[in-house]
Amino acid sequence: AIQMTQSPSSLSASVGDRVTITCRASQGIRNDLGWYQQKPGKAPKLLIYAASSLHSGVPSRFSGSGSGTNFTLTISSLQPEDFATYYCLQDYNYPFTFGPGTKVDIK
């Protein structure tokens, strides 16, 4: 199975900050990568698919980039509602695998 890693595992940031989260795959996955946001007690929400495409209804402050093995999720200006845990997912092959998550909390 493809292993997904994320860094950092957690970060503290302030409203208005630019935040970047990195995801790395153990082998090349083209651009078959999604990013999810999850708040405590809630279901995850898809933010980005195909590494850089914004899912319907997601604010434009979220963006994704990368291909192959290295990917990034960027929040251009952190908003109060963005404090959450973020996961990457490879849907290149089975079994689909998630990264361990990055928790973004308030500095």
Place this chain on the structure above:
Amino acid sequence: EVRLVESGGGLVQPGGSLRLSCAASGFSFSDYWMSWVRQAPGKGLEWVANIKEDGSQKNYVDSVKGRFTISRDNAENSLHLQMSSLGAEDTAVYFCVRDPRGRPPDYWGQGTLVTVSS
């Protein structure tokens, strides 16, 4: 509006069985793959299984192969997960997720909690 509502979770003894269901609405269910994803308490997400639009292809994570069976009823717009030989490691919230072909799973239900304990 896409709506996915899971049911069937609960407390089950080790070695026992449980069947989860998911009622789908707001989209053409038979046009989509569907997945189950789980999350152990305080842990990350784990993709469990998915099933093709017509039920002819199924995929599973190794840890559940031979124990879990995914199925669907397109006439009833429902997805199911039959779980057997349950162990403590299967304790989790189980999410039903729409799985568009060529894209990662997009819309999620709110989940149903399965607790395996004596």
